[in-house]
């Protein structure tokens with residue numbers, strides 16, 4: 518799991534907040550799989566309108582171009598993300614996300630899930646995203662514009678919102694590196710490379726060897 522802060526600036530957040538008021542909202546159960554449907558209570562934006570698809574594009578581009586998203590997730594494909602709103606009394610009980618989403622060429626395996634928070638945490642009570650890992654439950658509630666990426670293999674829930682409104686942008690990633698342990702090793706190597714690039718001159722044998730290692734690990738482990 519990783520938290521990435523300030524994916525969006527205040528200008529984008531203000532624009533998005535205004536656009537969300539123009540969207541049509543529908544029952545979130547429409548897009549849930551059979552088991553998740555029983556526990557999902559929220560509203561979801563209809564993103565098929567012009568404003569809706571523009572908002573989705575702006576937010577998805579911000580996620581895609583973030584270097585830490587690239588290094589941590591190694592995205593191969595993104596499922597079309599959703600925007601959901603949980604008002605007072607809404608919640609999303611413990612569930613697992615669908616392992617495969619989309620149809621035809623858009624079909625993808627969900628390796629990682631993400632939530633990009635769009636509302637300031639002080640504007641609603643409750644609404645924590647809780648992710649159950651082997652040893653403990655991680656509870657996440659982030660400032661507007663920050664996101665969490667977590668393995669889609671974990672059970673997770675959104676605790677009931679008891680006041681205010683929680684808007685989030687939620688999506689799924691198929692990674693080029695299917696195995697989470699291999700992905701973690703690559704993330705270390707990429708971070709090490711960035712750290713050493715500050716200490717060694719460009720083109721030094723140390724940097725070249727590390728670039729070779731990173732490159733060859735990707736060749737060895739990548740789905741493509």
Ligand SMILES: O=C(O)CCC(=O)C(=O)O
Pocket residue numbers: 601609614632646673674675685687
């Ligand atoms: O709202 C969230 O933070 C997560 C939503 C979720 O788990 C889902 O849509 O599958």
Ligand SMILES: [Fe+2]
Pocket residue numbers: 612613614630673
């Ligand atoms: Fe989920």
